[in-house]
Amino acid sequence: MLPKSVYELKPYFYLVSGAWILLFYSGVLLVIGLLLYFLGAWIWVLRSDYRRLNHRSPQTPVNRHYWNDPLYELLPFGYILAALLLIGLRQDILMLLSAVLLLGSGLLVLRIRVVNRRQHRKTESGTSVEWANELSLDAVPDSIGRMIPLTDVSQVPAIEIQKPDCASCRIEDICLDVGLDIRCVQELMRLNQNLNPRESFEPFHRVVARHHGDLYSREQLLPILERLHTNSDLCLTWKKPAG
Template sequence: MIPERLYETLPYLYVISGAQSVLWLPHWTAALSGVVLIFVGAVVWVIRCEKRRSPYGIKFKEQGVLPFWCYELQPFIYLSGGALLFNYAPSYLLYPSAMILLVLGIQLWLCRICWRSHSK
Protein backbone atom coordinates (compact mmCIF):
# COMPACT_ATOMS: atom_id res chain seq x y z
CA MET A 1 0.00 0.00 0.00
CA ILE A 2 1.33 3.41 -1.02
CA PRO A 3 1.30 6.13 1.66
CA GLU A 4 -1.47 8.66 1.05
CA ARG A 5 0.91 11.59 0.79
CA LEU A 6 2.81 9.91 -2.06
CA TYR A 7 -0.40 8.72 -3.71
CA GLU A 8 -1.81 12.26 -3.82
CA THR A 9 1.34 13.75 -5.35
CA LEU A 10 1.87 11.12 -8.08
CA PRO A 11 0.04 12.98 -10.91
CA TYR A 12 2.02 16.13 -10.17
CA LEU A 13 5.28 14.17 -10.14
CA TYR A 14 4.38 12.58 -13.48
CA VAL A 15 3.71 15.95 -15.10
CA ILE A 16 6.79 17.64 -13.63
CA SER A 17 9.15 14.79 -14.53
CA GLY A 18 7.68 14.60 -18.04
CA ALA A 19 8.15 18.34 -18.55
CA GLN A 20 11.72 18.13 -17.26
CA SER A 21 12.60 15.33 -19.65
CA VAL A 22 11.12 17.29 -22.58
CA LEU A 23 12.99 20.45 -21.60
CA TRP A 24 16.37 19.08 -20.57
CA LEU A 25 17.00 15.96 -22.64
CA PRO A 26 17.76 16.75 -26.27
CA HIS A 27 16.88 13.43 -27.92
CA TRP A 28 13.47 12.98 -29.57
CA THR A 29 12.78 9.72 -27.69
CA ALA A 30 13.17 11.58 -24.41
CA ALA A 31 10.73 14.21 -25.67
CA LEU A 32 8.23 11.54 -26.70
CA SER A 33 8.57 9.80 -23.33
CA GLY A 34 8.16 13.13 -21.56
CA VAL A 35 5.00 14.00 -23.47
CA VAL A 36 3.55 10.55 -22.69
CA LEU A 37 4.43 11.03 -19.01
CA ILE A 38 2.77 14.46 -18.99
CA PHE A 39 -0.44 13.06 -20.44
CA VAL A 40 -0.46 10.03 -18.12
CA GLY A 41 -0.21 12.40 -15.17
CA ALA A 42 -2.92 14.60 -16.68
CA VAL A 43 -5.31 11.68 -17.20
CA VAL A 44 -4.72 10.40 -13.65
CA TRP A 45 -5.32 13.91 -12.28
CA VAL A 46 -8.52 14.39 -14.32
CA ILE A 47 -9.93 10.98 -13.34
CA ARG A 48 -9.25 11.62 -9.65
CA CYS A 49 -10.88 15.06 -9.83
CA GLU A 50 -13.93 13.61 -11.59
CA LYS A 51 -14.36 10.84 -9.02
CA ARG A 52 -14.11 13.31 -6.13
CA ARG A 53 -16.72 15.73 -7.42
CA SER A 54 -20.07 15.61 -5.74
CA PRO A 55 -22.98 14.27 -7.79
CA TYR A 56 -24.86 17.50 -7.04
CA GLY A 57 -22.15 19.79 -8.44
CA ILE A 58 -22.20 21.55 -11.78
CA LYS A 59 -21.98 19.07 -14.59
CA PHE A 60 -19.51 19.66 -17.40
CA LYS A 61 -22.17 19.37 -20.10
CA GLU A 62 -23.72 22.60 -18.84
CA GLN A 63 -20.42 24.48 -19.30
CA GLY A 64 -18.75 25.65 -22.48
CA VAL A 65 -18.65 24.17 -25.94
CA LEU A 66 -15.41 22.13 -25.77
CA PRO A 67 -15.69 18.36 -25.39
CA PHE A 68 -14.87 17.06 -21.92
CA TRP A 69 -11.36 15.71 -22.61
CA CYS A 70 -10.33 18.71 -24.71
CA TYR A 71 -11.29 21.03 -21.88
CA GLU A 72 -9.64 18.93 -19.17
CA LEU A 73 -6.37 18.36 -21.05
CA GLN A 74 -6.05 21.95 -22.30
CA PRO A 75 -3.43 23.08 -19.71
CA PHE A 76 -1.34 19.98 -20.35
CA ILE A 77 -1.49 20.49 -24.12
CA TYR A 78 -0.21 24.04 -23.61
CA LEU A 79 2.55 22.80 -21.27
CA SER A 80 3.67 20.09 -23.69
CA GLY A 81 3.57 22.43 -26.67
CA GLY A 82 5.59 25.08 -24.88
CA ALA A 83 8.19 22.61 -23.66
CA LEU A 84 8.55 21.04 -27.11
CA LEU A 85 8.80 24.47 -28.72
CA PHE A 86 11.54 25.47 -26.29
CA ASN A 87 13.57 22.36 -26.99
CA TYR A 88 13.01 21.92 -30.72
CA ALA A 89 12.39 25.43 -32.07
CA PRO A 90 14.39 26.08 -35.23
CA SER A 91 14.83 29.74 -34.26
CA TYR A 92 15.28 31.72 -31.06
CA LEU A 93 12.44 33.94 -32.21
CA LEU A 94 9.96 31.23 -31.16
CA TYR A 95 11.07 31.29 -27.51
CA PRO A 96 8.57 34.02 -26.47
CA SER A 97 5.74 31.90 -27.88
CA ALA A 98 7.04 28.87 -25.99
CA MET A 99 7.18 30.90 -22.79
CA ILE A 100 3.62 32.12 -23.30
CA LEU A 101 2.40 28.55 -23.78
CA LEU A 102 4.24 27.36 -20.66
CA VAL A 103 2.94 30.20 -18.49
CA LEU A 104 -0.61 29.80 -19.82
CA GLY A 105 -0.56 26.05 -19.19
CA ILE A 106 0.74 26.47 -15.64
CA GLN A 107 -1.77 29.25 -14.93
CA LEU A 108 -4.73 27.22 -16.20
CA TRP A 109 -3.66 24.18 -14.23
CA LEU A 110 -3.19 26.16 -11.01
CA CYS A 111 -6.57 27.86 -11.46
CA ARG A 112 -8.26 24.49 -11.87
CA ILE A 113 -6.45 23.06 -8.84
CA CYS A 114 -7.58 26.01 -6.70
CA TRP A 115 -11.13 25.97 -8.04
CA ARG A 116 -11.54 22.24 -7.49
CA SER A 117 -10.02 22.27 -4.02
CA HIS A 118 -12.48 24.98 -2.90
CA SER A 119 -15.49 23.19 -4.34
CA LYS A 120 -15.11 20.16 -2.05
Protein backbone atom coordinates in the same frame (compact mmCIF):
# COMPACT_ATOMS: atom_id res chain seq x y z
CA MET B 1 -1.19 0.50 -0.58
CA LEU B 2 1.06 3.51 -1.18
CA PRO B 3 1.48 6.07 1.61
CA LYS B 4 -0.78 9.05 1.03
CA SER B 5 2.14 11.43 0.52
CA VAL B 6 3.57 9.22 -2.25
CA TYR B 7 0.13 8.57 -3.76
CA GLU B 8 -0.63 12.29 -4.01
CA LEU B 9 2.73 13.09 -5.65
CA LYS B 10 2.47 10.39 -8.31
CA PRO B 11 0.93 12.49 -11.15
CA TYR B 12 3.39 15.33 -10.48
CA PHE B 13 6.30 12.89 -10.61
CA TYR B 14 5.13 11.67 -14.03
CA LEU B 15 4.59 15.23 -15.27
CA VAL B 16 7.98 16.51 -14.12
CA SER B 17 9.82 13.41 -15.37
CA GLY B 18 8.14 13.66 -18.77
CA ALA B 19 8.84 17.39 -19.02
CA TRP B 20 12.50 16.86 -18.07
CA ILE B 21 12.94 14.24 -20.80
CA LEU B 22 11.24 16.45 -23.38
CA LEU B 23 13.54 19.36 -22.52
CA PHE B 24 16.89 17.64 -22.34
CA TYR B 25 16.75 14.44 -24.37
CA SER B 26 16.03 13.44 -27.96
CA GLY B 27 15.34 10.40 -30.10
CA VAL B 28 13.30 7.52 -28.76
CA LEU B 29 13.40 9.03 -25.26
CA LEU B 30 11.02 11.74 -26.48
CA VAL B 31 8.32 9.10 -26.88
CA ILE B 32 8.89 7.96 -23.30
CA GLY B 33 8.76 11.57 -22.15
CA LEU B 34 5.45 12.15 -23.93
CA LEU B 35 3.96 8.98 -22.44
CA LEU B 36 5.04 9.95 -18.91
CA TYR B 37 3.76 13.49 -19.37
CA PHE B 38 0.32 12.43 -20.61
CA LEU B 39 0.08 9.69 -17.98
CA GLY B 40 0.65 12.28 -15.27
CA ALA B 41 -1.81 14.68 -16.90
CA TRP B 42 -4.50 12.00 -17.17
CA ILE B 43 -4.10 10.89 -13.54
CA TRP B 44 -4.39 14.55 -12.47
CA VAL B 45 -7.54 14.96 -14.57
CA LEU B 46 -9.17 11.83 -13.15
CA ARG B 47 -8.44 12.86 -9.55
CA SER B 48 -9.57 16.43 -10.14
CA ASP B 49 -12.88 15.32 -11.62
CA TYR B 50 -13.46 12.67 -8.95
CA ARG B 51 -12.76 15.03 -6.06
CA ARG B 52 -14.54 18.12 -7.35
CA LEU B 53 -17.11 19.56 -4.95
CA ASN B 54 -18.97 21.74 -7.43
CA HIS B 55 -21.13 20.32 -10.17
CA ARG B 56 -19.86 20.06 -13.73
CA SER B 57 -21.54 22.69 -15.89
CA PRO B 58 -23.58 21.15 -18.72
CA GLN B 59 -22.20 21.75 -22.19
CA THR B 60 -24.13 24.00 -24.54
CA PRO B 61 -24.88 22.70 -28.06
CA VAL B 62 -22.15 25.02 -29.38
CA ASN B 63 -19.52 23.85 -26.90
CA ARG B 64 -20.44 20.23 -27.44
CA HIS B 65 -19.68 20.64 -31.12
CA TYR B 66 -16.10 21.75 -30.47
CA TRP B 67 -15.18 20.13 -27.15
CA ASN B 68 -15.51 16.80 -25.44
CA ASP B 69 -14.68 16.31 -21.78
CA PRO B 70 -11.24 14.64 -22.18
CA LEU B 71 -10.06 17.31 -24.63
CA TYR B 72 -11.34 20.09 -22.38
CA GLU B 73 -9.67 18.61 -19.29
CA LEU B 74 -6.32 18.11 -21.05
CA LEU B 75 -6.27 21.58 -22.65
CA PRO B 76 -4.03 23.31 -20.03
CA PHE B 77 -1.58 20.42 -20.20
CA GLY B 78 -1.54 20.91 -23.97
CA TYR B 79 -0.56 24.55 -23.45
CA ILE B 80 2.26 23.51 -21.13
CA LEU B 81 3.44 20.79 -23.54
CA ALA B 82 3.55 23.30 -26.41
CA ALA B 83 5.61 25.62 -24.20
CA LEU B 84 8.07 22.82 -23.39
CA LEU B 85 8.49 21.97 -27.07
CA LEU B 86 9.15 25.61 -27.97
CA ILE B 87 11.68 25.93 -25.15
CA GLY B 88 13.38 22.77 -26.40
CA LEU B 89 13.84 24.28 -29.86
CA ARG B 90 15.71 27.33 -28.43
CA GLN B 91 15.78 29.08 -31.80
CA ASP B 92 14.95 32.73 -31.12
CA ILE B 93 13.51 35.14 -28.61
CA LEU B 94 10.06 35.06 -30.22
CA MET B 95 9.74 31.32 -29.55
CA LEU B 96 10.85 31.78 -25.96
CA LEU B 97 8.31 34.57 -25.47
CA SER B 98 5.57 32.39 -26.96
CA ALA B 99 6.63 29.55 -24.66
CA VAL B 100 6.37 31.80 -21.60
CA LEU B 101 2.87 32.91 -22.62
CA LEU B 102 1.72 29.33 -23.24
CA LEU B 103 3.21 28.14 -19.96
CA GLY B 104 1.54 30.96 -18.05
CA SER B 105 -1.81 30.25 -19.75
CA GLY B 106 -1.66 26.56 -18.89
CA LEU B 107 -0.77 27.16 -15.24
CA LEU B 108 -3.44 29.86 -14.93
CA VAL B 109 -6.17 27.57 -16.31
CA LEU B 110 -5.11 24.80 -13.92
CA ARG B 111 -5.19 27.22 -11.01
CA ILE B 112 -8.67 28.45 -11.92
CA ARG B 113 -9.99 24.91 -12.18
CA VAL B 114 -8.55 23.87 -8.82
CA VAL B 115 -10.07 26.92 -7.11
CA ASN B 116 -13.49 26.49 -8.77
CA ARG B 117 -13.74 22.79 -8.04
CA ARG B 118 -12.94 23.28 -4.38
CA GLN B 119 -15.20 26.28 -3.90
CA HIS B 120 -17.47 24.49 -1.40
CA ARG B 121 -14.46 23.84 0.83
CA LYS B 122 -14.02 27.59 1.20
CA THR B 123 -17.58 28.24 2.35
CA GLU B 124 -18.43 28.84 5.96
CA SER B 125 -18.89 25.65 7.94
CA GLY B 126 -21.66 25.05 10.40
CA THR B 127 -24.99 23.37 10.86
CA SER B 128 -26.76 23.02 7.52
CA VAL B 129 -29.80 20.90 6.77
CA GLU B 130 -29.49 22.07 3.16
CA TRP B 131 -26.30 20.04 2.82
CA ALA B 132 -28.18 16.88 3.73
CA ASN B 133 -30.74 17.76 1.08
CA GLU B 134 -27.96 18.26 -1.47
CA LEU B 135 -26.67 14.77 -0.71
CA SER B 136 -30.22 13.39 -1.11
CA LEU B 137 -30.40 12.05 2.43
CA ASP B 138 -33.90 10.97 3.41
CA ALA B 139 -33.23 11.16 7.15
CA VAL B 140 -30.56 12.08 9.69
CA PRO B 141 -29.94 10.73 13.20
CA ASP B 142 -30.83 12.63 16.35
CA SER B 143 -28.67 12.81 19.49
CA ILE B 144 -29.36 9.18 20.43
CA GLY B 145 -29.06 7.76 16.93
CA ARG B 146 -32.73 7.59 15.90
CA MET B 147 -33.28 8.36 12.22
CA ILE B 148 -35.43 11.48 11.81
CA PRO B 149 -36.98 12.40 8.42
CA LEU B 150 -35.62 15.65 7.03
CA THR B 151 -39.14 17.08 7.07
CA ASP B 152 -39.04 16.89 10.87
CA VAL B 153 -35.48 18.13 11.37
CA SER B 154 -36.61 21.60 12.45
CA GLN B 155 -38.27 20.00 15.47
CA VAL B 156 -35.06 18.22 16.57
CA PRO B 157 -32.46 20.86 17.53
CA ALA B 158 -29.95 18.22 18.69
CA ILE B 159 -29.21 17.29 15.06
CA GLU B 160 -25.98 18.79 13.77
CA ILE B 161 -25.07 18.45 10.10
CA GLN B 162 -21.74 19.86 9.02
CA LYS B 163 -20.41 20.43 5.52
CA PRO B 164 -17.70 17.95 4.49
CA ASP B 165 -14.07 18.69 5.24
CA CYS B 166 -12.58 15.97 3.04
CA ALA B 167 -9.58 18.13 2.12
CA SER B 168 -8.26 17.82 5.71
CA CYS B 169 -9.18 14.17 6.21
CA ARG B 170 -6.56 11.57 7.12
CA ILE B 171 -8.48 8.74 5.45
CA GLU B 172 -9.38 10.46 2.18
CA ASP B 173 -7.27 7.92 0.29
CA ILE B 174 -9.38 5.07 1.73
CA CYS B 175 -12.62 6.70 0.60
CA LEU B 176 -11.23 7.33 -2.87
CA ASP B 177 -9.97 3.75 -3.13
CA VAL B 178 -13.28 1.91 -2.60
CA GLY B 179 -14.56 2.60 -6.12
CA LEU B 180 -17.71 4.53 -5.17
CA ASP B 181 -18.70 8.06 -6.11
CA ILE B 182 -17.45 10.57 -3.52
CA ARG B 183 -21.00 11.84 -2.85
CA CYS B 184 -22.06 8.25 -2.24
CA VAL B 185 -19.15 7.77 0.17
CA GLN B 186 -20.11 10.93 2.05
CA GLU B 187 -23.64 9.62 2.58
CA LEU B 188 -22.32 6.23 3.63
CA MET B 189 -19.96 7.82 6.13
CA ARG B 190 -22.86 9.74 7.64
CA LEU B 191 -24.71 6.48 8.13
CA ASN B 192 -21.58 4.64 9.29
CA GLN B 193 -21.19 6.96 12.24
CA ASN B 194 -24.56 5.88 13.59
CA LEU B 195 -25.35 2.49 12.06
CA ASN B 196 -23.48 -0.78 11.52
CA PRO B 197 -23.77 -1.92 7.87
CA ARG B 198 -23.77 -5.60 8.84
CA GLU B 199 -26.69 -5.07 11.22
CA SER B 200 -28.55 -2.45 9.13
CA PHE B 201 -27.60 -3.17 5.54
CA GLU B 202 -30.68 -1.81 3.78
CA PRO B 203 -30.12 1.95 4.37
CA PHE B 204 -26.58 1.59 3.02
CA HIS B 205 -27.79 -0.39 0.03
CA ARG B 206 -30.37 2.30 -0.81
CA VAL B 207 -27.67 4.97 -0.80
CA VAL B 208 -25.39 2.97 -3.12
CA ALA B 209 -28.30 2.06 -5.40
CA ARG B 210 -29.24 5.74 -5.74
CA HIS B 211 -25.74 6.55 -7.02
CA HIS B 212 -24.69 3.33 -8.78
CA GLY B 213 -27.88 1.41 -9.50
CA ASP B 214 -27.79 -2.34 -8.88
CA LEU B 215 -24.11 -2.63 -9.76
CA TYR B 216 -23.12 -4.19 -6.42
CA SER B 217 -24.48 -7.34 -4.79
CA ARG B 218 -24.65 -7.70 -1.00
CA GLU B 219 -21.51 -9.87 -1.04
CA GLN B 220 -19.58 -7.26 -3.04
CA LEU B 221 -20.84 -4.29 -1.05
CA LEU B 222 -20.44 -5.50 2.53
CA PRO B 223 -16.60 -5.55 2.53
CA ILE B 224 -16.60 -1.97 1.21
CA LEU B 225 -19.12 -0.82 3.82
CA GLU B 226 -17.25 -2.55 6.64
CA ARG B 227 -13.99 -0.93 5.58
CA LEU B 228 -15.61 2.50 5.64
CA HIS B 229 -17.33 1.70 8.94
CA THR B 230 -14.02 0.67 10.55
CA ASN B 231 -12.54 4.08 9.73
CA SER B 232 -15.65 6.21 10.28
CA ASP B 233 -14.39 7.53 13.64
CA LEU B 234 -11.63 9.35 11.71
CA CYS B 235 -13.98 10.77 9.08
CA LEU B 236 -14.21 14.56 8.87
CA THR B 237 -17.15 14.47 6.45
CA TRP B 238 -19.68 14.83 9.25
CA LYS B 239 -19.87 15.91 12.86
CA LYS B 240 -21.34 13.25 15.07
CA PRO B 241 -24.48 14.21 16.99
CA ALA B 242 -23.78 14.97 20.65
CA GLY B 243 -25.03 12.47 23.16
